[in-house]
Amino acid sequence: MPALLEVKGLKAGYGPTHVLHGLDFRVNEGGVTALLGANGAGKTTTLRAICGMVRTEGAIDFLGQTLQGRATEDIVRRGIAHVPDGRGTFMELTVEENFRLGAYTRRDREIQADFDRLCGWFPRLKQRWRQQAGTLSGGEQQMLAIARALLLRPKLLLLDEPSFGLAPLIVQEIFGIMRRIRAESGVGILLVEQNANLALELADLAYLLETGSIVMSGIAAEIREDEAIRRSYLGY
Amino acid sequence: MDGLAHQIVAGIATGGIYASVALAIVMIYQATHHVNFAQGEMATLSTFIAWSMIQAGMPYWVAFFGTIVVSFAIGVVVERILIRPVANAPVLTMVGVFIGLLLIIGNATGWIFGYTTKVFPSPFASDKPLFGGLVSAHELGSTLVTLTVLVLVWAFFRFTRLGLAMRAAAYNPRSARLVGIRVGWMLALGWGLAAAIGAVAGMMVAPVVFLDPTMMLGILLYAFAGALMGGIDNPAGAVLGGFSVGVLENLAGAYVVGTELKLTVALAIIIGVLVVRPSGLFGRVVLSRV
Amino acid sequence: MSASKGLHPEAAIGPIAVPAATPAWRRGLYLLVGIAVALAPLVLLESFHLFQLTMAVIMALAVLGLNIVCGYNGQISLGHGAFFAVGAYATAILMSHFDWSFWATLPVSAVVCGVIGYGIGFPALRLAGHYLALTTFSLAVAVPQILKHKSIEDWTGGVQGLFLVKPDPPAGLPLSPDQWMYVVTLIVAGACFLLAWNLIRSRIGRALIATRDNPTAAEAMGMDIASLKTRAFAVSAMITGIAGSLSAVAIEFVAPDSFSIFVSITLFVGMVVGGVASILGSLFGGLFVLFVPNIAEAISKAAPGVIYGVILILFLFLLPDGFAGLLRRIGQRLRIRP
Numbered sequence: 001m002p003a004l005l006e007v008k009g010l011k012a013g014y015g016p017t018h019v020l021h022g023l024d025f026r027v028n029e030g031g032v033t034a035l036l037g038a039n040g041a042g043k044t045t046t047l048r049a050i051c052g053m054v055r056t057e058g059a060i061d062f063l064g065q066t067l068q069g070r071a072t073e074d075i076v077r078r079g080i081a082h083v084p085d086g087r088g089t090f091m092e093l094t095v096e097e098n099f100r101l102g103a104y105t106r107r108d109r110e111i112q113a114d115f116d117r118l119c120g121w122f123p124r125l126k127q128r129w130r131q132q133a134g135t136l137s138g139g140e141q142q143m144l145a146i147a148r149a150l151l152l153r154p155k156l157l158l159l160d161e162p163s164f165g166l167a168p169l170i171v172q173e174i175f176g177i178m179r180r181i182r183a184e185s186g187v188g189i190l191l192v193e194q195n196a197n198l199a200l201e202l203a204d205l206a207y208l209l210e211t212g213s214i215v216m217s218g219i220a221a222e223i224r225e226d227e228a229i230r231r232s233y234l235g236y
Numbered sequence: 237m238d239g240l241a242h243q244i245v246a247g248i249a250t251g252g253i254y255a256s257v258a259l260a261i262v263m264i265y266q267a268t269h270h271v272n273f274a275q276g277e278m279a280t281l282s283t284f285i286a287w288s289m290i291q292a293g294m295p296y297w298v299a300f301f302g303t304i305v306v307s308f309a310i311g312v313v314v315e316r317i318l319i320r321p322v323a324n325a326p327v328l329t330m331v332g333v334f335i336g337l338l339l340i341i342g343n344a345t346g347w348i349f350g351y352t353t354k355v356f357p358s359p360f361a362s363d364k365p366l367f368g369g370l371v372s373a374h375e376l377g378s379t380l381v382t383l384t385v386l387v388l389v390w391a392f393f394r395f396t397r398l399g400l401a402m403r404a405a406a407y408n409p410r411s412a413r414l415v416g417i418r419v420g421w422m423l424a425l426g427w428g429l430a431a432a433i434g435a436v437a438g439m440m441v442a443p444v445v446f447l448d449p450t451m452m453l454g455i456l457l458y459a460f461a462g463a464l465m466g467g468i469d470n471p472a473g474a475v476l477g478g479f480s481v482g483v484l485e486n487l488a489g490a491y492v493v494g495t496e497l498k499l500t501v502a503l504a505i506i507i508g509v510l511v512v513r514p515s516g517l518f519g520r521v522v523l524s525r526v
Numbered sequence: 527m528s529a530s531k532g533l534h535p536e537a538a539i540g541p542i543a544v545p546a547a548t549p550a551w552r553r554g555l556y557l558l559v560g561i562a563v564a565l566a567p568l569v570l571l572e573s574f575h576l577f578q579l580t581m582a583v584i585m586a587l588a589v590l591g592l593n594i595v596c597g598y599n600g601q602i603s604l605g606h607g608a609f610f611a612v613g614a615y616a617t618a619i620l621m622s623h624f625d626w627s628f629w630a631t632l633p634v635s636a637v638v639c640g641v642i643g644y645g646i647g648f649p650a651l652r653l654a655g656h657y658l659a660l661t662t663f664s665l666a667v668a669v670p671q672i673l674k675h676k677s678i679e680d681w682t683g684g685v686q687g688l689f690l691v692k693p694d695p696p697a698g699l700p701l702s703p704d705q706w707m708y709v710v711t712l713i714v715a716g717a718c719f720l721l722a723w724n725l726i727r728s729r730i731g732r733a734l735i736a737t738r739d740n741p742t743a744a745e746a747m748g749m750d751i752a753s754l755k756t757r758a759f760a761v762s763a764m765i766t767g768i769a770g771s772l773s774a775v776a777i778e779f780v781a782p783d784s785f786s787i788f789v790s791i792t793l794f795v796g797m798v799v800g801g802v803a804s805i806l807g808s809l810f811g812g813l814f815v816l817f818v819p820n821i822a823e824a825i826s827k828a829a830p831g832v833i834y835g836v837i838l839i840l841f842l843f844l845l846p847d848g849f850a851g852l853l854r855r856i857g858q859r860l861r862i863r864p
Contacts, residue, residue: 051414072413081414088411090404101404104397105416152415271656273604273663321843327655329842331602332798335791336839343831351827453787457664464660496675499668506664510657511649 004029004156004188005050009058012049019045021212022058026205027156032182032189034199034220037209043192044085046209047158050190051075051082062156077105081154085161087145091134095125098133098144102151111151118147121177139170146177156188157181163195171198178202200224242370243486249375250444250458251482252382256437257452257459258466258474259389260430265468267406267426268323270330274337275434275459276452278314281341282307282435283442283451284349287356296359300439304432311431315424323423346449356442378440385436386475389429393471402426454499458485461505467516477516481505564712573704577776578816580708584772586812587715589796590722590805591766596794597803598726599758600738601650605662607789608669609639609763613770615673618688618780619681628693628775632714635771636764643763647756666790673782687781690774711772718765723805725761734758735803766793788831795838801850810849 005027012020020042027033035043049056052072060067067075082088090098099118103111119126122143128136133144142162149157162178163171175198181187182202193199200206200220208216208223216229223229257275264272272278282303289299318337322329360377393399405412405422412419438452445451462481466473484505489495509516567579592606616635620626646665650658674685682688695706725731736744737751745751774780796815801807818837819830845852 053410053413073416073418076414076416084411084414088408088414090408090411092407093400093404097400097404100397100400101412101415101417104401148415265656269656271660273659318839325842325846327659328596328600328602328802329846331604331656331659332794332842333839335604335794336835336842339791339795339831339835339838341835343828343835347826347828347832453667457667460660460664464657497671499671503664503668506661507649510653510661514652514657 002029003027003061004031004063005190006061007050007059008061010046010049010060011057012045012054014054019212020049023207023209023212023214025207025214025217027188027190028204029188030182030186031205032178032191032203032220034196034203034206035190035192035209036194036196036199036206039194040211041209042212043209044160045212047082047084047160047190047192050158051080076152079152079155080158081149081152081156082158083145083149083160083162085164087141089133089136089141089145089148091132093133094130095128095133095136095144096130098148099151102148105152114151114153118150121180122147139166139173142166142170142174143177146174150181150185150187154187156190159189159191161192161194163193163198171195175202196230197224239490243490244483245371246375247483247486248479249371249379249482250441250486251462251479252379252386253437253441253455253478254458254462254482255475255478256382256385256433256440257455258462258478259386259471260433260437261459261463262466262468262471262474263426263430263433265463266471267402267423268319270334271460271468272337272430273331273334273456274341275430276456277338277341277345278307278310278431279434279438279455280447280449280452281310281345282431283356283438283447284345284449286435286439287349287354287442287447290357296357300359303435303439307435308428308432311428312424314431315427319423319427320420342449349449351449354447356439356447358443374443378443381436381440385433389433390472398425454502457499457502457506458482461502461509464506464509465517470516473516564716565709568701568705568708573702576704576708578820580704580711580776581773582813582816583708583711583715584769584776584812585792585796585815586800586809587718587772588766588769588793589800589811589815590719590808591762591764591769592793592797593762593800593803593805593808593811594722594725594734594765595758595762597797597801597807598731598738599734599755599762601755601759602655602659603662603762603790604659604794605664605666605669605790606762606766606793607666607785607787607791608662609643609766610770610773610789610793611669611673611785612642613639613767614774614780614785615682615688615770616767617771617774618690621690621775622683622688623681628710628771632768632771635767639767639770640760640764643767644756644760646763647759650759651752651755662790663787666787669785669787670782673785682782683780685782687779687784690778690780692775692778707776711776714768714772718768719805719809722765726805730754730757792834795834797848798838799841799848801848802846804848804850806853807848807850814849 003026007023007025010020010023011018023046025033035046037043045054048054050060050067052067052070052075056068062078062080067078076082090101093101099115103114124140125144125147128140133141136144146162162174166174178189179202182189191199191203200223203220206218206220206223207214216223257279260275261272264270285306286299286303289302290296294302314337318333322333358374358377360373393403401412401417402422402425404415405417405419406426409419412422441455442451458481459478462478463474464477465480466475466477468474481502485498485501488501489498493501567576571579588606588610591609592603595601596603613635616638617628617631620631620634621628653661673682676684692703692707693710694703695701699706701709733744733749733754737749737754741751792815796811797808799814800809800811818833822830822833841848
């Protein structure tokens with residue numbers, strides 16, 4: 001399968017300190033790559049590095065073109081949607097306005113059709129259409145964040161811990177949506193998750209991060225079956 | 237009784253000016269969390285530009301719209317050159333840059349156009365009293381102009397794609413970048429818009445207070461009072477606050493303290509609001525759940 | 527901590543660095559040389575330039591007052607001209623209405639300004655950064671209007687203002703009133719600079735800086751932030767007020783329009799250009815705000831304002847620690863070379 005995103009020797013950090021020490025990984029076209037690891041391993045920084053939100057070294061190629069040194073908004077306009085930690089929702093604006101912002105870069109005529117399609121996926125957002133996003137529950141905000149990201153019609157979706165702080169039932173619902181995205185839209189996903197079991201079930205490739213380096217990588221299904229890795233690294 | 241009614245109407249007319257300048261201040265505050273101390277000076281400069289255009293023989297309304305365009309450009313340029321490089325600097329630095337801007341624009345205006353007080357024309361025939369002397373034509377006309385501006389600005393932010401993007405960039409720049417908004421340009425546009433609004437306020441108030449380089453200093457104070465009264469991060473509140481301050485000022489001037497202490501009234505309102513209710517009378521409470 | 531000190535002495539000790547103790551005789555020598563340099567203008571300058579130098583020292587003192595609350599304590603005031611005005615008027619009223627001697631008015635002026643500063647310090651506690659700047663800015667704009675008001679006209683002389691006379695030199699000293707004024711200014715300013723120097727290097731000074739840099743941590747360490755900030759405001763207002771008193775007698779005249787917003791802005795410019803949070807910088811600031819406009823006025827009436835603005839912004843962009851910071855860096859480089 002051709003690579004959608006190919007990262008080689010990625011180093012990044014804040015100020016003089018490096019958080020990532022040379023990562024190699026890839027996301028296939030239409031594939032799901034899971035990035036696993038404990039708190040502070042560098043998962044969030046990896047996503048930020050791809051989006052140009054931190055200073056980076058190394059090669060980041062997206063559809064064969066480098067993203068290195070580009071501004072966040074330009075990277076986004078090339079088709080990378082990022083649901084950051086904290087979800088990046090505009091709390092002061094309504095659900096509708098958040099939708100409109102999601103489609104900000106688009107000029108095509110299918111925006112309204114996309115609104116309808118996503119409202120079908122997330123019926124609860126339709127109910128809260130004119131409410132301030134800040135009044136939504138955590139689960140609804142996560143759905144809004146994913147909907148907003150998909151409205152960009154991205155080729156690659158970066159998700160930072162979509163299950164964080166949510167009740168198990170809601171987590172199930174969100175992962176259900178992600179399976180649907182994988183099946184129906186052909187969008188590649190780079191998924192950062194602490195819930196390794198769920199992530200590995202969804203992913204085709206998986207990488208395990210420890211203090212800024214990749215310590216284990218491979219086919220997600222194989223890692224999932226490997227009892228030794230599960231015990232020593234994933235802890236379940 | 238007629239006197240009181242007239243004071244209130246006149247208060248609404250000046251209140252419209254305060255509301256416009258307050259809105260300009262709040263727009264920049266919302267986007268950058270900085271108070272533009274030079275907002276008044278920028279408006280004065282705009283008014284002088286309009287005056288020169290009229291002197292050069294342009295029809296009033298051509299000069300009016302021409303000035304709005306030029307002021308918008310000045311606002312954008314100022315943001316790009318002076319404000320951008322210190323966007324993340326400490327508060328003291330930012331305040332210093334605004335004071336520097338105030339000094340440069342204020343004194344350059346005096347340098348170029350001179351310090352003599354000038355008569356600025358009103359587009360509304362001002363000698364005919366309307367409604368039995370209740371309101372002058374200029375008061376009515378300038379109120380209509382400011383209300384039109386306020387409605388246009390509101391509609392722009394509420395209904396257009398660009399207006400929405402500017403709001404998003406102000407509320408949450410990081411997330412705005414993640415939906416592809418060029419946040420830097422949105423800030424510059426905000427400065428342009430604020431300068432344009434200030435220009436309208438300057439052109440509307442100049443026929444009343446006469447045009448000189450320090451024309452806007454007192455008005456800036458009232459605009460601060462209005463902005464704080466409405467809650468400095470709330471545009472609608474700032475507009476309401478501006479109108480309230482205009483009426484309050486006129487009533488206090490007519491019945492309580494006399495006209496010599498008008499600035500002190502503004503100061504008292506500012507201190508009063510900040511001490512009693514720092515978020516403003518109409519301060520917005522942001523609802524959020526985690 | 528000790529390891530980092532060994533590696534980067536400057537960085538670790540920071541702005542309150544104290545050089546290794548100078549031997550007593552050398553300090554005495556510096557002091558003598560300093561006094562000689564300060565007094566030299568008495569013989570070197572004729573009356574007008576001496577008057578200008580006197581005003582420069584007065585402005586330096588006013589900038590020092592602003593620096594204490596603004597530079598060292600981080601409370602941004604754009605209204606210190608108001609304290610300058612209060613000090614000037616206190617002295618002028620006492621001298622012209624009650625025939626007090628200048629010296630007797632100084633403590634009164636200091637106390638009045640200190641109390642007002644303390645009073646303003648309280649609402650200021652609730653006003654972070656911009657709000658305080660905005661409020662003090664508004665205060666400064668309103669000052670001339672308040673001074674002109676009819677209800678206090680009997681005291682202030684209204685728009686006309688008040689005239690007063692320089693103190694006479696003590697009998698036996700071969701000095702003109704202008705020369706004596708310079709000496710008086712030196713004595714008063716010298717005392718205030720000494721006071722500020724000791725204050726900043728004391729426990730209280732370190733607490734002021736700590737509250738500016740990290741209020742949360744300072745509070746967690748048990749510092750009473752509210753009391754520190756209000757007291758800083760009081761001391762600051764007092765010093766700027768004393769400078770106002772001196773200016774009233776030096777100019778022999780006070781009037782409302784001499785105390786417009788531009789006095790406050792001038793003090794602010796002086797602080798930034800001289801060096802924020804620097805006692806020596808306040809001195810440079812005073813010299814700057816007095817002499818640069820004089821030079822610039824030769825070009826145009828409006829030129830000083832424009833040049834002020836440009837220099838202010840240039841300093842903020844290129845030399846944010848001002849003239850004093852520039853000298854400090856040059857000094858460090860020279861010390862490293864040999």
